[in-house]
Each structure stands twice: as structure tokens, then as C-alpha cells.
Amino acid sequence: MFVLAEMKHVIRTPPWKFNVKLTDAIAEELNKKLANKVVLNVGLCIALFDIIHMEDSFIFPGDGAAHTKVRFRYVVFRPFLEEVLVGKIRCCSPEGVHVTLGFFDDIIIPPSALQHPSRFDETEQVWVWEYDTGADGEKHDLFMDAGEPIRFRITAESFTETSPSGPEAPDAGTSTDSAKPEHKIPYTLTGGISESGLGLLSWWTS
């Protein structure tokens, strides 16, 4: 579920950090810049792994800061397709079951990928698996309550460009603008539990 991504970037080290060791200053800058952010087509960045290579630093006219080109590796959350993960149910909605991993919330299991047959209970606001016990067509309702640990398979991933698109949208905010009603999700995972062995952990124990 975690991978290392190799990237390069020019890091600006402001003069008041010249007393710190350059590698430390750069590591701090990189963590400040990338940690807990989604990079398009890379994944959710967790923390700096190591710095592979650093070129000489430059000082440009009019700016006292040092600019250093670095190649580094970053720990990134990006499960591969078909990977089986264990998470917790965040909530259920008519769109499906929302799963959280604690540090990553944008996982959805659409109704079509739930165990068959499933129905959405409007009063309880939960998805229910109508498990067929096999005896006389009797059905056993298995509720998918929030907070339950769930095992699921990643079936799809999608990245959305969240940076402002241009003058057409004059008030388009940055990706950090979560207060906006039309808040774009940069990285969504789609899961599936329509196989035996997948679903709530409690369904399959013993």
C-alpha cells in the first residue's frame, strides 16, 4: 500500500535557515511542502524517505535564499489495483459504503460492488447484506455499521486536478480550500467486497 516515489525539485532555503545543516533544512522544506498532500498521479505523500542527490546551491540576484536542486524519495500511499486492504467503515450513504484508513478517507465501495444481494436501510442509514442462509430461502441480515473493520479490494483509483483552472473560474480556490461547497477530491479509491472473504472481518471469523 505504500511505495517510494522518486522526485526532483528545486528547494529554496531562506537565509534564516543557513545556520541549519543544508540537508536538514531541505528535508524540513520537503516535508512542509509535501507531507499529507496528494500529488497528481503519484498518490498521498506521507514523509520524506531519503535525499538521493543534491546539486550545488545557487543564489539569484535580488533574493538572498539558496536554491538547491534535489532528487529525493518520498513515502507515498498508493495501493496497487487488486490490493486487499483492511479499513474501517466511516459511514454509509445511498452512493455506497465510505471507508477510512485513518489517514486516508476517500475510499468508496459503490452499491454494485457490495455483496449480492445488498440493500440500503433508509431508517438506519446502513447497507445490509441479505445473506441467504440456504434454508427455505431464509435471509439473514448482516449490517454494515460505521466503525466496523472491513476488508476490501481496490478496484479503481482516480486522480482529479484540483489546482485552479484559469480565468473562467475566478473564485476557484486552491486545493486546500476545504470550506468550499464544490470541494474536489484529489485522489479517490474505489473498492469492492463482492467476493467471499471480503467484507466485515466479523462475517468471516469462524
Add this chain to the structure above:
Amino acid sequence: METINPNAAMLSNYEIPSFPLQVLALLQELKSQQKKNRTARNSPLATIIYEATRYLQDSPCKLQTADHVHTFLTALKEFKLTKAEKLMLLNNPPSTPLEIQVMVEESEERFTEEEVETLLQTIQNILPATQKEEEEDMEN
């Protein structure tokens, strides 16, 4: 910024918790820095490390050590599993044949029932987490 290789290496969950452990020292350093200057507070790094560590503390890998991972991978050589499959088995050690079936593609055609049993046995013998779960089951 430029991405050279978005998938340079796959990490097992084990590597991540040991990694924040290194970062924990860094975090504590950051915290002491935060006391000096208040800018570093609410840093995204602190948030993500806290949340990721909390997730991984609940997962079976918190008991794994480098030795476990090494013996595990050596023992699994004979089963001819793909890297991804081994990674999943390592991150969420299975305890039932059903879980193997979920994680290993076409396991029914690739393995006989006995082989699945030996695989389960191997996993349970080597990795500490599954053993602990069993003990918990026994206590319950």
C-alpha cells in the same frame, strides 16, 4: 516539481512503522522546535505521521521485525507467489484458507489444499501477529 519514478519501490507496512520511529525522533525534535517558534505547529507532517502510525499500530505489522520479514520471504520462495501477493500476505497475515483465496489470485488452480495448509502453517509459524491473534482467540 518533477516526478521521476512514481513507483521506485514497494514498501511493506512493516517498513513504514519503523520509518516513523525514525521520524518520531524527528517529530520530537520538531515539537521542541515548535515550542521555540510557533510556525511549525499544525504541520501536515505531524498530522499524517500521527494518523498513519495510529492506523499501523492497529495492524498486525506492529509486532514484525526485520528478521521476521526476512525469514518470511525466504520461506515463501517455494510457493512461487508474486511480489504483490507476498506483500499482502505480509501486511495482513491470513489465518484461514479463505483469506488466502482472497489475496492470492487463482489460488485454487495454483495450489492444492495441502499446499494452502502448509502456506498457512508457514505464515503462522513465522509471523508473530497471527500467533498473538490465536492466543487472543484462545483467551476468548
